[in-house]
Amino acid sequence: MSLSNVQKILFDVRKESGSYILLICFLTLFLQGCKITRSPKVTTGDVTNIESTRATGGGDVTSDGYTTIYVRGVCWGTKKSPTIKDSRTTDGYGEGVFTSSITGLLPNTLYYVRAYATNDVGIGYGNQVTFTTTQVGLAVLTTTSVTGVTQTSAVTGGNVTNDGGSPVTERGVCYSTHTAPSILDSKTSNGTGIGSFTSAITGLTGNTKYYVRAYATNPVGTGYGQEVTFTTSAVLPTITTADPAATSTSTAAGGGTISNDGGSPVTARGVCWSTSANPTINNNKTSDGTGIGSFTSNITGLSPSTTYHVRAYATNSVGTAYGTDKSFTTDPVSVTDRDGNTYAVVRIGTQLWTGENLKTTTLNDGTSIAYVTGNTAWSNLTTPGYCWYNNNEIPNKTTYGALYNWYTVSSGKLCPSGWHVSTDDEWLTMENYLGGASPAGGKLKETGVSHWLSPNTGATNESGFTALPGGWRLGTGTFESITTYGYWWTSTESTPNAYNRKIQYNDDKSFRATSPENFGMSVRCIKN
Secondary structure (H helix, E strand, O other): OOHHHHHHHHHHHHHHHOOHHHHHHHHHHHHHHOOOOOOOEEEEOOOEOOOOOOEEEEEEEEEOOOOOOOEEEEEEEOOOOOOOOOEEOOOOOOOEEEEEEEOOOOOOOEEEEEEEEEOOOOEEEEEEEEEEOOOOOOOEEEEOOOEOOOOOOEEEEEEEEEOOOOOOOEEEEEEEOOOOOOOOOEEOOOOOOOEEEEEEEOOOOOOOEEEEEEEEEEOOEEEEOOOEEEEOOOOOOEEEEOOOEEOOOOOEEEEEEEEEOOOOOOOEEEEEEEOOOOOOOOOEEOOOOOOOEEEEEEEOOOOOOOEEEEEEEEEOOOOEEEOOOEEEEOOOOEEEOOOOOEEEEEEEOOEEEEOOOOOOOEOOOOOEOEEOOOHHHHHHOOOOEEEOHHHOHHHHHHHHOOEEOHHHHHOOOOOOOOEEEOOHHHHHHHHHHOOOHHHHHHHHEOOOOOOOOOOOOOOOOOOOOOEOOEEEEOOOOOEEEEOOEEEEEEEEEEOOEEEEEEEEOOOOOEEEEEEEOOOEEEOOEEEO
């Protein structure tokens, strides 16, 4: 009942009764059954969860003014005492506490807020509170643990928990083999906005450690989650084949180096070989331990003068890896010159030598070598020539071989094809392998005194070279020193002379000297 209606009733009562007693009774009854309506009473709550473009507010309608609350919420603006004509929310009706989501704000801006409530009488406003929005920031997110790891792929992702006050326009994960990967490295792209997402990483390298961070980009920039790591699954080992080398007519030395086990322990390693290219462990093989590092292999059971292919191998849980294919040829048992003379082959260290003095009378291109017996003719000769000691072919050819001038050596065609007269350095290599010039001479000499004059000092022939004292022919044509000295040309010139070696009956030394090129000396060949 409105106040105007109450006033009319009171006038009518007074007019008709003229009694104030009746008036008092009426008022008493009226006031006990009627209430006067008013505008609502509201308090404004504190603003929380403040970000760059949004915040959380609210209020409490403590009194509805004795009539229905039709709408309530908060209103706000950049000026004091905002009203519902400014920006506002609508958050239900009735009395009680309510919460309001304040959106569409500007970053780094001061706002004024009042709660409001509306009933039949009017609008009630709460107390004014203020807040300032934050500046727009980077998105906040976490990186998901990595699962499903293979040699080349993995699964991860992230969760954007806060967009920093501005929409996330791209998100995903970035990854690299170095720490702190960024979107400048490899990355995935997995949608927009906040929330969780899953990323599939592909194209990885096996047995490799990777670093991963989730990322989310908004207009301010790119935010990153925490860094996580994972290592892709094992791969085949990394192995190289060492250069193989024959050590005899039936053996060779090989090996390899395993620089990386591929992420799984190497359980077998060695070399495999065959007369065909790219042998595998299904062919002949050695077994040379486990683990990474270098190893040496002894290859046995081979055939003479045969080319073999070799590959180092290493096996882990993934399979067997092989090094590159390399080849070698086993030592020949003998070698034959153009005349058909056959010579035993002797290995001294890494060198292959003929085991006898050369006795050919023909160059390897078929050209005959001049046989010169006369002293004057020999002395004047400046082209290839040979002779037998004292011009006696029998028995000197068979035992000591021929004596050649250095012009024959310098032709480069004296030895069988694939062989050559040793250089001075090659002879020095042999001497060093045998322990130096002394005792190399003794290790090269045939033992006993069947051909060497006694005492044949230091002779052991442990090299197998079987050096014999074939003497020499001087530039005058004179022969001398058979049974006491042996002389061997090298192919190294020292103008107008050439280097040679002398071994003698009463010393264990190999003597180095130079002599005129028209001298006649023995020759040994070495394999190319």
